[in-house]
Amino acid sequence: MTGAALSALPAALRADALGVVLGGRPVLHGVSATLVPGWTAIVGPNGAGKSTLLRALAGLQAAHSGGVWLGDRPLAQVRPAERARHIAWLAQQGEVSGELTVRETVALGRIAHLGLLGTPGAADAAAVDRAMALTECSAWAQRRLQALSGGERQRVLLARALATEAPVLLLDEPTTHLDAPHQVALARLFRQLAARHSVVTVLHDLPIAVHADRLLVLRDGRLQADGDPRRPAVQQALVAVFDGAVQLSPRAGAGAAPAVSLALDVPVVAPLPPCGLKE
Amino acid sequence: MNPPTAFTGAANVAVATATATTAAAASATATAAATATATTAAVTTAAVTTTAVPPPVSDRQRRRRLVAVLLAVGLLALLAGLVTGSGGFAPRDFWAELQGEQAGLILGQIRAPRTLGALLVGALLGLGGALSQGVFRNPLADPYLLGTAAGAGLGVVLVLAGASLSGLAISLATAAWLERVGLVVAAFVGALGGVLLTLSLAQGAVQTLRLLLAGVVVGVLLGAVSDLVTVVSPDALRGKQAFLLGSTSFLGWPALALMAGGLLLLGGLALRHARALDALTLGEDSAASLGLDLVRVRLLLVVLLAGATALAVSQAGLVAFVGLVAPHLVRRHAPGPHAWLLAASAAMGAVLLVVADVLSRALIPPQELPVGVVTAVLGGFYLLLLLKRRGLS
Numbered sequence: 096m097t098g099a100a101l102s103a104l105p106a107a108l109r110a111d112a113l114g115v116v117l118g119g120r121p122v123l124h125g126v127s128a129t130l131v132p133g134w135t136a137i138v139g140p141n142g143a144g145k146s147t148l149l150r151a152l153a154g155l156q157a158a159h160s161g162g163v164w165l166g167d168r169p170l171a172q173v174r175p176a177e178r179a180r181h182i183a184w185l186a187q188q189g190e191v192s193g194e195l196t197v198r199e200t201v202a203l204g205r206i207a208h209l210g211l212l213g214t215p216g217a218a219d220a221a222a223v224d225r226a227m228a229l230t231e232c233s234a235w236a237q238r239r240l241q242a243l244s245g246g247e248r249q250r251v252l253l254a255r256a257l258a259t260e261a262p263v264l265l266l267d268e269p270t271t272h273l274d275a276p277h278q279v280a281l282a283r284l285f286r287q288l289a290a291r292h293s294v295v296t297v298l299h300d301l302p303i304a305v306h307a308d309r310l311l312v313l314r315d316g317r318l319q320a321d322g323d324p325r326r327p328a329v330q331q332a333l334v335a336v337f338d339g340a341v342q343l344s345p346r347a348g349a350g351a352a353p354a355v356s357l358a359l360d361v362p363v364v365a366p367l368p369p370c371g372l373k374e
Numbered sequence: 375m376n377p378p379t380a381f382t383g384a385a386n387v388a389v390a391t392a393t394a395t396t397a398a399a400a401s402a403t404a405t406a407a408a409t410a411t412a413t414t415a416a417v418t419t420a421a422v423t424t425t426a427v428p429p430p431v432s433d434r435q436r437r438r439r440l441v442a443v444l445l446a447v448g449l450l451a452l453l454a455g456l457v458t459g460s461g462g463f464a465p466r467d468f469w470a471e472l473q474g475e476q477a478g479l480i481l482g483q484i485r486a487p488r489t490l491g492a493l494l495v496g497a498l499l500g501l502g503g504a505l506s507q508g509v510f511r512n513p514l515a516d517p518y519l520l521g522t523a524a525g526a527g528l529g530v531v532l533v534l535a536g537a538s539l540s541g542l543a544i545s546l547a548t549a550a551w552l553e554r555v556g557l558v559v560a561a562f563v564g565a566l567g568g569v570l571l572t573l574s575l576a577q578g579a580v581q582t583l584r585l586l587l588a589g590v591v592v593g594v595l596l597g598a599v600s601d602l603v604t605v606v607s608p609d610a611l612r613g614k615q616a617f618l619l620g621s622t623s624f625l626g627w628p629a630l631a632l633m634a635g636g637l638l639l640l641g642g643l644a645l646r647h648a649r650a651l652d653a654l655t656l657g658e659d660s661a662a663s664l665g666l667d668l669v670r671v672r673l674l675l676v677v678l679l680a681g682a683t684a685l686a687v688s689q690a691g692l693v694a695f696v697g698l699v700a701p702h703l704v705r706r707h708a709p710g711p712h713a714w715l716l717a718a719s720a721a722m723g724a725v726l727l728v729v730a731d732v733l734s735r736a737l738i739p740p741q742e743l744p745v746g747v748v749t750a751v752l753g754g755f756y757l758l759l760l761l762k763r764r765g766l767s
Contacts (some may be wrong), residue, residue, distance in 0.1 A: 155659050179665025186660050192511050193655030194709035196433070203653050213649065236434065239709070252656070259664070331529030 107131065108152060108170070108263050108293065112161030115147050117315075122147045123316040125161060130263060133321065134289040136304035136324075137297045139336055145297040146187055146267050148313065152295065153184035153265050179207035183259040185252055187267040187297070191240050197251050201227055204258030226257035229284060247270035253281075263293045270300050282306055301333070301341060301355040312336055324352060343361040361367035389480020407448030420737055436708040437718070444721050448493075448724070451728040455489030456481060458732050462739030483626070491689065492731035492745065496634040496696055500642055503697030504704075504716045505679040508651035509672065513705070517683040517697035520585070520676065522593035524600070525568020526687040529560035530617045531600040531610050538609035549756045558629070558688045565684035568592055569676070574641035578673065582658075585676075620693035620746025622731045629689050636685045641720060644678050647671060648713035693746045695753025696723050696730075702760075726752075 109129035109331060117124045122144045130152070137145045150156035151163055154170045163170040163180060173181075183204070195203075204226065205219040227233040230250040240248060249272045256264060270278045282303050285294050298304040305324040312320040312332045320332030330343050330353060343353040414444045457468045459480065461688035471477055502517030510519070533556055575588035604611045653661040662668050686693070704715060727745070730752060734743040 150659070153663055155662055175662070175667045176665040179663060182663070184660070184663035186657055190657045191655060193652070193712075194705060194712055195652060195655060199652065199711050200656070203649070203656065203664060206649060206653060209649075213646065216440070 103312055107166060109164050110148070110152060110161070111164060113148070113158055113163060114160035115144070115151055115156055116159040117147065120271050121159075121316060123151070126313075126316070126318050127161075128311060128318065128321060130293040130295060132262075132289065132291060132293050133308040134294045134296070134306075135309045135311060135313045136307035137313060138296065138299075138301060138333065138338070139319075140338075142315075143336070144316040145313055147316075148311075149184070149265050149267050149295065149297050152263075153182055154178050171186040176207045179259060179261070182262055182263045182265060183256040183261040185256040185264075185266040185269055187271070191248065193240075195240055196229070196237050197232055197243070198223065200240050200251055201232075201254045201258050204255045207259065222260050223254075223258050224333070225356060226254040229257055230254040231280070246274060246277060249273060250277070251315065259289075262291070263281045264288065264295065266296045268297055268299060270298065270303060278303060305352045305355055325350070384433075433708075433710065437710060439712060440704065440708040441721075444718075444725050446714045448721070448725040448728065451725060451732055452489055452493070453737040454732045454736075455728055456485050456490070458735045459485065460735075460742075463732070463736040487627050487630055488622050488625050489728060489731060491563035491630055491633070492622040494630060494637060495622060495686045495690040495693060496623075496727025497637055497720040497724040498633060498640075498682045499693060499727070500700035500719040500721070501637070501644060501716060502679050502682040502686065503699075503723065504701040504712070504719035505644055505651075505675060505682065506697065508532060508654065508712055508715070509675050509679060509705040511588065513702065514698070517679060517686075518692065520589045520680060520683075521568030521596065522565040522680060522683040522687060523568075523692050524593040524596035525571070526561040526597045527563040527614065527617065527692070528600040528603075529562075529564020529567070531558055531603045531614045532564075533557055533560040534610035534613040535603050535607035538607050540629065557613075559693075562684050564596075565687050566680060568596055569680035569684070571596075573673075573676065578669065616744070617691040618746075619744035620691040620749070622690050622693075622734075622745045623729070623742065625689060633685055633689060637680065637720070640678050640682045640685075641716070643674070644649045644716050645713055647675060647678075648711065648716055650675070651712035651716075666754050691746060693727065694750040696726050696749050699753045699756055700726055703756075708728075716762060 107129055110126050113123055113126045124136055126144075126148060139145055147156060151158060152170075154163065154173070157171070159320055165173050165178070170178065183314050202215065202219070202223050205215055205222060208219060208222075209215060224233070227236065230253050232247065232254055235247065235251075237244065240251060243251065249269065253266070253269055256266065273281060278300065285296065286306070288294050291303060296304075296307070298307075304310065307320060307324060310320065310324045310329055310333065311318060312329065314336040320329045322329045324330065324333070334341060335344065340358050342356050342358045344356070346352065346354050376661060431498060454463060459467075459471070461467060471480060473546050474480075499517055506512055506515040506517050506519060509515075537556075551589075572585065572588045573590045575591060576585040600614065604614060615641070650666050653664050653666055656664075656667060683697070701719040703726075704718040704722050708714075708718065710718075727749065730748040733747050734745040734748045737743060737748075
């Protein structure tokens with residue numbers, strides 16, 4: 096199977112002094128990072144360049160200076176189909192038009208694997224089934240994407256990315272719209288996938304992000320820290336880029352990720368009147 | 375790739391959400407204790423899934439039903455097309471006509487080619503409409519958007535004006551083969567020229583909005599030029615009007631062969647790239663990330679769209695609404711991926727135009743309405759109906 100062959104011999108994806116300019120405004124400055132198998136979370140305040148970095152890594156955003164490399168080749172020179180077999184990308188806001196069913200949507204992840212005739216084979220069907228099982232959307236296989244809620248749609252689109260069986264998964268805000276149980280399930284899924292994939296997630300949810308193997312902390316387009324979220328230097332950078340609006344506290348247990356909370360000091364003025372909560 | 379640990383964990387979470395609706399207990403505690411409920415989990419999820427899944431047959435059934443309806447209506451309309459002549463829809467006279475001396479001429483050279491011609495023009499327009507709505511990701515896109523209509527109109531007007539200035543009077547009704555070929559070629563060249571102008575203004579097919587705006591600009595500009603020509607040479611106005619209304623009256627066998635060949639080629643290529651249109655429904659970046667060479671695929675799809683439209687327009691003028699309504703009807707009654715949409719829209723367009731062609735001959739015999747007027751009225755009413763229903767819901 097091609098997916099297994101690729102992940103057995105992954106060509107590393109790396110950004111090398113990557114600079115990106117959008118609409119005349121520099122968005123990324125000399126960002127360098129090599130992606131290895133494991134779970135990497137890109138974090139930082141709004142406008143830090145997180146999504147742009149992910150798009151550049153996916154080959155969807157041209158570099159202004161420096162570049163992105165897949166193995167020993169510039170990513171821009173890799174043919175689109177080959178690139179798609181190495182790198183899967185999930186959009187931040189899953190915009191959707193048309194009337195595809197869930198299964199048809201997930202099957203789009205196999206496009207780069209289809210031969211000249213373009214007919215999907217048993218391996219493709221198996222990959223689609225696996226991806227749908229992993230994000231728990233098998234039950235809706237025949238429903239239309241338009242008829243799903245935001246969170247359900249997000250899981251389908253994630254399955255679409257997983258169905259590519261690419262060794263590098265670039266996921267922009269994959270936990271958006273998800274309820275707490277599914278956020279937890281997704282974090283477990285990333286952990287599981289990280290054994291054989293480079294899972295790179297842009298995350299606003301810091302409590303989830305600190306469970307990654309590696310944090311890329313961005314601010315104003317510059318990489319402020321790159322490393323294990325349990326390292327003090329990384330944690331200090333994290334607090335610094337959010338202007339001290341978050342607090343990290345150690346948790347019990349060897350190797351546990353730190354607990355994250357908002358540094359809220361807004362006083363509660365008066366006790367609220369009873370509001371008749373339903374039991 | 376699929377070890378049991380995380381999957382069962384995920385299954386438990388699903389149960390946590392399912393039970394959360396019945397017991398208002400905080401789902402956080404449910405997830406924390408998720409492993410404990412592992413055995414009951416499988417049972418509950420199974421129960422949940424069986425109730426949540428809608429009957430999976432409906433999609434295929436709807437498509438099959440649409441195919442059956444299109445086949446039945448199409449066959450009936452084709453028969454009606456053979457039976458309907460200058461005397462209107464007259465099945466009783468048909469037998470006499472068959473026995474008559476001119477049966478071969480009337481049926482073989484007039485009614486059969488124009489009816490089959492309507493079928494092919496409709497199919498090309500339906501295909502063009504489905505392509506257009508897929509490429510522009512807009513259900514209101516129309517095959518004439520890219521400057522084909524204005525370009526073809528200008529081509530026709532230029533030839534008519536040139537002919538009238540040089541003393542020849544030709545029109546769509548002229549039987550002389552050479553002159554007719556001149557008009558068809560002019561319309562085809564004009565339509566393709568309009569698209570090329572649009573593409574060059576939009577700097578390729580990369581940006582959808584740019585392409586749409588360029589199409590509008592080209593439409594206005596070329597329309598103005600052809601208006602100017604008709605001011606200088608008023609004789610061209612009549613021929614232009616006939617062209618603008620659309621007509622299936624003058625289709626002969628050579629035109630049919632050309633359109634059939636074109637439909638096979640363009641339709642085949644379009645079907646091969648149907649998956650790209652499916653991918654585009656997820657957004658352009660997602661489609662690109664799936665390994666599609668968007669610049670190349672989009673250009674190819676636009677060329678196919680332009681080719682189908684130019685071919686139809688050059689043979690039958692600007693037949694309104696078929697390209698817009700056919701994909702709409704298909705999507706409304708039997709939605710599906712683009713491989714299905716493209717094929718079914720072509721079939722729907724074909725059936726619609728054959729029906730409209732029969733109506734155009736049968737409504738007020740011996741007068742014949744331009745088929746474009748019939749499609750415009752039918753299409754207009756359909757959209758009005760749609761608007762009213764949407765407004766109420």
